[in-house]
Amino acid sequence: DIVMTQSPLSLPVTPGEPASISCRSSQGLLHSNGYNYFDWYLQKPGQPPQLLIYWGSNRASGVSDRFSGSGSGTDFTLKISRVEAEDVGVYYCMQALQTPITFGQGTRLEIK
Amino acid sequence: QITLKESGLTLMKPTQTLTLTCTFSGFSLSTSGVGVGWIRQPPGKALEWLGIIYWDDERRYSPSLKSRLTITKDTSKNQVVLTMTNMDPVDTATYYCAHKVTGMPFDYWGQGTLVTVSS
Numbered sequence: 313d314i315v316m317t318q319s320p321l322s323l324p325v326t327p328g329e330p331a332s333i334s335c336r337s338s339q340g341l342l343h344s345n346g347y348n349y350f351d352w353y354l355q356k357p358g359q360p361p362q363l364l365i366y367w368g369s370n371r372a373s374g375v376s377d378r379f380s381g382s383g384s385g386t387d388f389t390l391k392i393s394r395v396e397a398e399d400v401g402v403y404y405c406m407q408a409l410q411t412p413i414t415f416g417q418g419t420r421l422e423i424k
Numbered sequence: 425q426i427t428l429k430e431s432g433l434t435l436m437k438p439t440q441t442l443t444l445t446c447t448f449s450g451f452s453l454s455t456s457g458v459g460v461g462w463i464r465q466p467p468g469k470a471l472e473w474l475g476i477i478y479w480d481d482e483r484r485y486s487p488s489l490k491s492r493l494t495i496t497k498d499t500s501k502n503q504v505v506l507t508m509t510n511m512d513p514v515d516t517a518t519y520y521c522a523h524k525v526t527g528m529p530f531d532y533w534g535q536g537t538l539v540t541v542s543s
Contacts (some may be wrong), residue, residue, distance in 0.1 A: 324537075343527070345527070351529040353530075355471075356540065358535065360535055360536050361520075363530065372529075411476075412473055412484075414488045415470055416470070418470045
């Protein structure tokens with residue numbers, strides 16, 4: 313199985329400040345078609361996860377441009393340019409290059 | 425507009441068999457590349473992928489749960505059914521179904537249903 317490791321696991325952030333979350337996979341996630349099969353999700357309190365970023369760097373429809381994804385292979389980063397109160401929740405990375413599909417442990421973002 | 429909704433018994437006793445139905449709209453499971461996956465989340469814990477079924481009836485399961493899981497589809501009813509045998513208290517979790525296309529992420533999720541296993 314591909315193991316996904318996120319850091320940090322807890323992220324207190326002051327509103328208006330930037331934030332960054334890292335995710336490392338135990339195997340490369342680059343498909344032969346040139347895409348990294350790697351996604352970021354945000355789970356707000358009491359809600360199902362929502363897609364933020366797919367293929368490592370593509371924002372999903374309706375996602376604020378404050379969110380950006382980067383990375384390739386085994387190392388990926390999610391950046392929030394200016395954190396807002398509505399960004400609170402748990403962020404998960406996920407790989408779908410091979411089954412079993414696996415998720416990271418989650419990073420809990422809270423407002424200071 | 426794509427929507428999914430999970431339904432089924434939410435309180436179970438150990439050793440019983442769980443049956444959850446995902447009823448969806450806005451897409452067809454007979455369309456090439458389309459799939460419906462199941463993901464669960466124990467209270468306060470991370471997401472765990474259980475399995476997925478695709479338009480061509482290809483099924484993939486989590487190796488750790490494969491012996492207990494069955495996923496089937498009824499294309500005419502726009503439903504996918506998850507069956508998990510021999511339920512245990514550690515299987516207490518919110519169970520989600522989600523839409524996926526081959527090579528793409530889980531882009532639409534149901535609201536989830538909390539299944540509690542207790543004697």
